[in-house]
Ligand SMILES: CC(C)=CCC/C(C)=C/CC/C(C)=C/CC/C(C)=C/COP(=O)(O)OP(=O)(O)O
């Protein structure tokens with residue numbers, strides 16, 4: 093429970109958590125470390141490591157090992173399949189894509205990955221992963237029956253089912269690089285049914301105003317990935333978003 097307890101404490105102290113997503117397939121492990129260090133300097137609370145495609149094997153292990161060496165916040169795997177696990181990470185979002193049509197993303201990858209988690213020190217954090225329009229690469233790869241952007245009630249009933257199944261976290265995903273993030277209406281409807289259970293929101297969040305909108309609507313944790321891979325000054329960008337959600 094170390095990482096989950098740590099994030100819980102941050103929520104109690106600061107109100108919100110900021111997570112930086114690094115895709116090991118997008119850059120060298122050395123560059124990934126630079127981004128992670130800059131993000132931590134900007135105030136991010138943990139580093140998520142994963143991608144829909146290509147985030148596995150040596151490049152994944154090396155990225156995790158190098159980030160862990162240099163960075164003093166938790167590393168959390170965000171696996172696209174059982175191949176997205178690395179025994180070097182602190183924790184894993186042990187997620188089921190509840191609105192997938194493909195059983196592989198609902199339960200089979202989890203079954204294949206469970207023994208590795210059991211044998212390692214990685215802390216599993218149970219999570220309902222819900223992919224909303226437009227859904228991006230994750231929506232396509234994960235064969236999601238995309239939740240319509242303007243149907244908050246559908247997202248809410250999925251989230252409720254996840255909560256009743258015992259999942260601690262719910263992740264509303266618009267897809268990496270989405271034109272628009274999850275709407276405040278949907279975030280509010282989902283947080284309403286979740287109560288004390290934690291809500292993560294990501295996909296298409298690029299600036300302080302948008303991040304603040306999502307956080308104020310009810311997101312407990314905000315994820316940014318694409319923007320930190322794109323900007324020159326990662327520290328300034330993360331600091332801008334962190335100060336917006338934590339104030
Ligand atoms: C818990 C275990 C062992 C596996 C879970 C397997 C599941 C449910 C996967 C969900 C579907 C999927 C493909 C998720 C990928 C999640 C992810 C890392 C998305 C973001 O990656 P980016 O790299 O930012 O996006 P792109 O791939 O679009 O670049």
Ligand SMILES: O=P(O)(O)OC[C@@H](O)CO
Pocket residue numbers: 113230265266267268269270293294295296297315316317318319
């Ligand atoms: O890359 P962005 O758009 O920040 O999305 C982050 C995350 O929600 C993707 O899984």
Ligand SMILES: [Mg+2]
Pocket residue numbers: 115118143144268
């Ligand atoms: Mg990527």
